[in-house]
Amino acid sequence: MRRAAIVGTGAIATSHAEALRAAGERIELVAVVDVDEARANAFADEWGGPRVYPSLAAVLDAEKLDVVHVCTPPRAHVPLALESLAADVNVLVEKPPALSLSEIDTLIAAERDSAGRVATVFQHRFGPAAVRLRRMMAEGLLGRSMVAKSDTLWYRGDAYFDVPWRGSWDSEGGGPTMGHGIHQFDMMLSILGPWQEIRAIAARQARDVATEDVSMALVTFADGTVASVINSVLSPRETSQLRFDFEHATVEVEHLYGYTDAHWTVTPAPGHDDVADRWREEQSGVVSGHGCQLAAFLDALDSGETPPVTMADTRNTMEFIAALYASAFTGTAVKAGQIGPDSPFYATMEGIGAPWANAR
């Protein structure tokens, strides 16, 4: 049986512990770490008594591990992942995996010298409907992809930002682009493939934060699709929506924090009822979540493959975010490949600074 540790036993750690339990005999939670010892102890009591350690270094010293689940606030993600890689242990790191493109490249370089691999938690890629959609596209059933949209319209009131690590560039890495919409547009990227160019705006409308509280982008993809992306924490009627207009059907999902097949609709174009019939052949009540991703992660380890979401795929999503901020803050279109080490948006998503900060 494989052996896992969770570092950071706050809110999202529960989803990891549930996924580990659901994986049954495949993997066991043997250790937990939190800088807040009381929280770690309470978490360990709740989840079957894994051993509690004061630091990741102490766990790596004492335990033989296969996977470290990094569930801390974003600023600690890369240091903890590097520590795990140095010990040749795999890492499953929460989103956003890093604060910048530069940090992602540091992880990619460290992976080359390690037997361990780093995978990012983007759980919505792994729901049965997203897997089916990618398969039907690959089989050519949907025809050409032409138009798409990704709407993350969520609501986070002022109290949400009282937590010290939220709403700042240096600890969260960005606003709803980096922390909330990332789930939806990452799923869009997993379906449409490489993006080519972004034109974006970002604004701080209402929250007392250093980052944006809303961003919007128009995107072109290498396959010719044109798409719009909205990331908001200002929207009282909350929804997470993706829509894809293919030649042969519109495929849509509307959910909030997780979907089953019941949240998806497929509307065939005239003469293409076979697409909807094929979609209905497989119906699943499974919720897209950490359990689906952990199963895919373990499958990859079993077959000797790089576990998803790989650093190469993660880089595509993180570069998309860097380009979105670069476009919004410079007022220009930004192309894939344009943000290299000499760009101010490489070392930090804030880049040249948000217009609202520069206006002060």
Ligand SMILES: NC(=O)c1ccc[n+]([C@@H]2O[C@H](COP(=O)([O-])OP(=O)(O)OC[C@H]3O[C@@H](n4cnc5c(N)ncnc54)[C@H](O)[C@@H]3O)[C@@H](O)[C@H]2O)c1
């Ligand atoms: N995948 C998802 O759907 C999803 C949902 C919510 C949050 N998240 C992500 O999960 C991460 C954690 O979010 P959260 O809401 O659980 O935060 P949280 O504040 O509830 O929990 C974080 C925990 O990490 C601990 N911690 C901080 N620094 C540490 C360190 N260096 N070593 C050990 N422990 C440390 C804190 O004491 C706290 O208990 C964030 O990156 C967040 O974006 C992902």
